[in-house]
Amino acid sequence: MKLLEERIVKDGQVRPGNIIKVDSFLNHQLDVNLLDEIGKEFYRIYKDDGINKILTIEASGIAIACMTARYFDVPVVFAKKAKSKNLDGEVFTSTVHSFTYGKDYDITLAKKFLGPEDRVLILDDFMAVGKAMHGLLDVCEQAGATVCGIGITIEKGFQPGGDSLRAAGYKLTSLAIVEGVDDEGNIIFRPQEG
């Protein structure tokens, strides 16, 4: 997605340790016009896949999921990272290792919000090693839901998450795939059609 790549070049940074900083528009401050374009693009890609629910994980994923769900006119459900006192009833759980925070955490999702009747588009802002995504896929499998697509805003192409899920047969689309930086510090994107 040209608009997103241009924005990453303009306002993003790739830091030592392969950290991609896009906090001015994607995951701390949010540019809702850009998010709206992202939602429109996910709709273009997945509109014929019979999606009836969008699944994401708190926190930044919620913004992308909501802006995309407007186009699909379907509900969003988001997995929670902490167990709330108020999250009663039966829940699906899966354990995820976070490299960002350096620890394991459980994600939870109320069973009443995901089931065999659901055709799910999973959305998230980032894909690196793919640990959080594996947690969401695990939850979908427990629910008997069909995963029709995975939409990632920015994929770290130099980490294995995206390519291993494509190899496993998922219809995974990343709107920008960052491969690294060249010697002049320019961000290198994987060429994609569209």
Add this chain to the structure above:
Amino acid sequence: MKLLEERIVKDGQVRPGNIIKVDSFLNHQLDVNLLDEIGKEFYRIYKDDGINKILTIEASGIAIACMTARYFDVPVVFAKKAKSKNLDGEVFTSTVHSFTYGKDYDITLAKKFLGPEDRVLILDDFMAVGKAMHGLLDVCEQAGATVCGIGITIEKGFQPGGDSLRAAGYKLTSLAIVEGVDDEGNIIFRPQEG
């Protein structure tokens, strides 16, 4: 907001301990059409207040903030509840006590995203005792930003958060104020104009 009150009656529950369950449309599963109407209503209320930024806190607040920001055409910035390795640079912090989770936590916001030039609308899904809101107000004060309004989706009218902030002079609007339940278990709302 009539539409919201009707939805709370239809799909919400008030539980022992004064827990209001609205997880089927507001804070676990999200009804984006309802969120869009909520955003439109906040815009109607605050459109003449010169808002140039919407501030919220992860996680559910992000959904409401994004859907509202579309109408204002301004960026959203959300305070984070956990310190990320990737959140470098100078940050504002404030300590918040959560009754839901039964512990204190720090909220953080990068200094570069909030300053004296900002006229802020603070949005959140719930207001009870108001601890999280006091953290956000504290961050705004540290930043020198002007708080032009506070928009709450559901206020627990039987808890002091909302009324104490109104008494302090804030332009605080709650789209639904739940006062409790009557003897037949019907939810009682505080009468409001509009």
